[in-house]
Amino acid sequence: xxxxxxxxxxxxxxxxxxxxxxxxxxxxxxxxxxxxxxxxxxxxxxxxxxxxxxxxxxxxxxxxxxxxxxxxxxxxxxxxxxxxxxxxxxxxxxxxxxxxxxxxxxxxxxxxxxxxxxxxxxxxxxxxxxxxxxxxxxxxxxxxxxxxxxxxxxxxxxxxxxxxxxxxxxxxxxxxxxxxxxxxxxxxxxxxxxxxxxxxxxxxxxxxxxxxxxxxxxxxxxxxxxxxxxxxxxx
Amino acid sequence: xxxxxxxxxxxxxxxxxxxxxxxxxxxxxxxxxxxxxxxxxxxxxxxxxxxxxxxxxxxxxxxxxxxxxxxxxxxxxxxxxxxxxxxxxxxxxxxxxxxxxxxxxxxxxxxxxxxxxxxxxxxxxxxxxxxxxxxxxxxxxxxxxxxxxxxxxxxxxxxxxxxxxxxxxxxxxxxxxxxxxxxxxxxxxxxxxxxxxxxxxxxxxxxxxxxxxxxxxxxxxxxxxxxxxxxxxxxxxxxxxxxxxxxxxxxxxxxxxxxxxxxxxxxxxxxxxxxxxxxxxxxxxxxxxxxxxxxxxxxxxxxxxxxxxxxxxxxxxxxxxxxxxxxxxxxxxxxxxxxxxxxxxxxxxxxxxxxxxxxxxxxxxxxxxxxxxxxxxxxxxxxxxxxxxxxxxxxxxxxxxxxxxxxxxxxxxxxxx
Numbered sequence: 001x002x003x004x005x006x007x008x009x010x011x012x013x014x015x016x017x018x019x020x021x022x023x024x025x026x027x028x029x030x031x032x033x034x035x036x037x038x039x040x041x042x043x044x045x046x047x048x049x050x051x052x053x054x055x056x057x058x059x060x061x062x063x064x065x066x067x068x069x070x071x072x073x074x075x076x077x078x079x080x081x082x083x084x085x086x087x088x089x090x091x092x093x094x095x096x097x098x099x100x101x102x103x104x105x106x107x108x109x110x111x112x113x114x115x116x117x118x119x120x121x122x123x124x125x126x127x128x129x130x131x132x133x134x135x136x137x138x139x140x141x142x143x144x145x146x147x148x149x150x151x152x153x154x155x156x157x158x159x160x161x162x163x164x165x166x167x168x169x170x171x172x173x174x175x176x177x178x179x180x181x182x183x184x185x186x187x188x189x190x191x192x193x194x195x196x197x198x199x200x201x202x203x204x205x206x207x208x209x210x211x212x213x214x215x216x217x218x219x220x221x222x223x224x225x226x227x228x229x230x231x232x233x234x235x
Numbered sequence: 236x237x238x239x240x241x242x243x244x245x246x247x248x249x250x251x252x253x254x255x256x257x258x259x260x261x262x263x264x265x266x267x268x269x270x271x272x273x274x275x276x277x278x279x280x281x282x283x284x285x286x287x288x289x290x291x292x293x294x295x296x297x298x299x300x301x302x303x304x305x306x307x308x309x310x311x312x313x314x315x316x317x318x319x320x321x322x323x324x325x326x327x328x329x330x331x332x333x334x335x336x337x338x339x340x341x342x343x344x345x346x347x348x349x350x351x352x353x354x355x356x357x358x359x360x361x362x363x364x365x366x367x368x369x370x371x372x373x374x375x376x377x378x379x380x381x382x383x384x385x386x387x388x389x390x391x392x393x394x395x396x397x398x399x400x401x402x403x404x405x406x407x408x409x410x411x412x413x414x415x416x417x418x419x420x421x422x423x424x425x426x427x428x429x430x431x432x433x434x435x436x437x438x439x440x441x442x443x444x445x446x447x448x449x450x451x452x453x454x455x456x457x458x459x460x461x462x463x464x465x466x467x468x469x470x471x472x473x474x475x476x477x478x479x480x481x482x483x484x485x486x487x488x489x490x491x492x493x494x495x496x497x498x499x500x501x502x503x504x505x506x507x508x509x510x511x512x513x514x515x516x517x518x519x520x521x522x523x524x525x526x527x528x529x530x531x532x533x534x535x536x537x538x539x540x541x542x543x544x545x546x547x548x549x550x551x552x553x554x555x556x557x558x559x560x561x562x563x564x565x566x567x568x569x570x571x572x573x574x575x576x577x578x579x580x581x582x583x584x585x586x587x588x589x590x591x592x593x594x595x596x597x598x599x600x601x602x603x604x605x606x607x608x609x610x611x612x613x614x615x616x617x618x619x620x621x622x623x624x625x626x627x628x629x630x631x632x633x634x635x636x637x638x639x640x641x642x643x644x645x646x647x648x649x650x651x652x
Contacts, residue, residue: 047649056551058646077555086551091648095548099246109552111239157552169648 005030010062022048023220035191035207038201040217044199048224054167055079088158092170094150096142109160128156148179168200241267244566256319258530265527269520275517277611285598290632292471293480298329299494328466335491345474348375353461358421359412366450370457379473382438389416390436395453405446422459491513503505528627531570535632539639547647556640567632573620
């Protein structure tokens with residue numbers, strides 16, 4: 001397995017009268033085809049770290065390398081292009097566009113990327129939704145679906161451009177246990193059967209204990225203890 | 236990509252329902268009334284200029300001089316300065332009129348007419364009325380339509396040639412004197428000469444000063460009446476293009492030495508007033524559309540607030556700040572386009588309705604005159620009003636769009652979760 005994501009002394013401080021440190025001194029690496037959970041108590045900086053890894057936020061200090069490229073060298077447009085082509089996001093809430101149908105929501109990243117024709121996009125959206133058990137809901141609006149179904153649509157959208165890296169922020173946080181289990185299996189299958197790398201922030205121990213590796217944060221820093229099999233390095 | 240942004244924009248706008256229609260209606264009303272107002276004001280202006288251009292000669296050369304002639308002493312001594320020198324007040328007409336006519340005929344495009352203009356009193360049935368007597372040659376006056384054929388109630392200029400002393404007057408003057416077609420009037424010139432003239436033509440131009448204060452006789456008769464044989468004091472040029480008047484007047488004045496006044500110079504203050512009126516009109520039109528722009532700004536601004544989460548989602552998917560700016564500017568422009576189209580229809584409808592408004596004015600002896608509102612039909616009114624609306628909509632969309640583009644997706648996602 002090669003290293004997909006690597007950080008060196010990553011830090012994010014919110015500028016304010018009294019600066020707020022969200023994450024500090026994060027040095028880690030994530031390999032491809034790995035399922036990693038970021039855990040920790042509320043306010044420990046889990047989501048902040050995920051947003052940094054997902055290029056939604058810029059670090060105040062330290063370096064972030066994805067696929068061997070230093071992200072500090074990229075412009076906002078290049079970062080957006082990398083997000084579009086190489087990353088998929090799943091949030092705690094589905095965050096689907098409410099006016100667009102299920103199919104249109106899944107097609108959205110493909111339309112933005114512009115690599116596929118309309119018929120190819122349509123076929124890929126239907127294939128993804130079918131694989132997630134949503135074939136019967138293609139033309140429905142998000143509000144017509146249950147919470148679990150919406151989250152599966154969000155996963156389908158995250159996978160639309162076939163990105164190597166999927167980032168999930170509490171993907172099961174708003175779901176019942178049955179739906180949570182479904183979503184976990186889908187994410188797990190992405191790693192096991194489709195060779196993706198999944199980084200998921202989670203509070204749920206039942207999920208964290210079943211992934212390849214756990215990155216535990218306390219007060220914005222890597223905890224002293226990490227998963228035994230973890231390649232995470234503490235400075 | 237553009238269709239994707241358009242899809243998103245259309246979805247946002249249609250999702251606003253009643254607010255969308257109110258904004259489109261406000262732009263439409265602004266555009267529509269602007270078009271109707273511009274058509275009315277331009278129509279009024281065109282009508283006025285048309286009257287100025289058609290009822291007056293394009294260039295009028297009189298026997299006046301702008302400056303005193305150069306004095307012989309000035310040719311001898313360079314240091315000579317003469318103060319208080321004025322042209323001769325005794326206007327005896329133009330020197331060598333035949334030569335002047337020949338000189339001008341050689342290059343002036345269009346038609347020339349020449350007149351002797353003098354003051355006199357017309358007497359009939361114990362009533363006296365001061366008038367301006369024009370000595371004319373009927374054929375060229377008829378060709379240039381100094382009085383339009385349709386303005387003659389009876390007779391025309393050619394009736395002056397029917398033998399004897401004949402005069403053509405306005406119906407207003409005839410009414411004042413109690414005279415009619417065929418009546419014999421007495422004309423008294425400023426030199427005291429008295430002659431009897433038979434009314435062989437009556438006209439009604441609608442301009443009181445002309446209808447009550449002008450009389451036309453043969454040039455020869457006017458010269459005899461005013462005791463100025465072979466004299467003319469007024470040359471009128473009618474050009475194929477009225478806009479040439481200033482250049483032609485300048486050249487004619489330089490050539491013949493007499494004061495040549497173009498219709499633009501004669502009506503300079505009026506034309507300046509029209510410019511000011513146009514500035515006021517376009518300011519009002521701009522203000523109307525600016526106010527409509529505030530409506531658009533309000534909606535787009537509300538949309539960017541309401542759609543903050545969508546903006547964050549789109550940015551997380553890989554949409555750029557530029558995409559977000561384009562999205563909301565396009566939404567603003569959509570209001571502008573829809574409002575403009577609605578406004579064009581409304582403006583056209585208003586113009587049609589205004590064109591059907593009729594005023595019945597008392598027309599004296601010619602009976603009832605029916606007058607329409609003067610309207611100008613110009614594609615430019617539609618394009619300018621639409622352009623203003625689009626500009627207003629683009630600015631109204633751009634300001635909130637710029638804010639939307641700057642939104643930090645992390646802050647919104649954190650807020651939502």
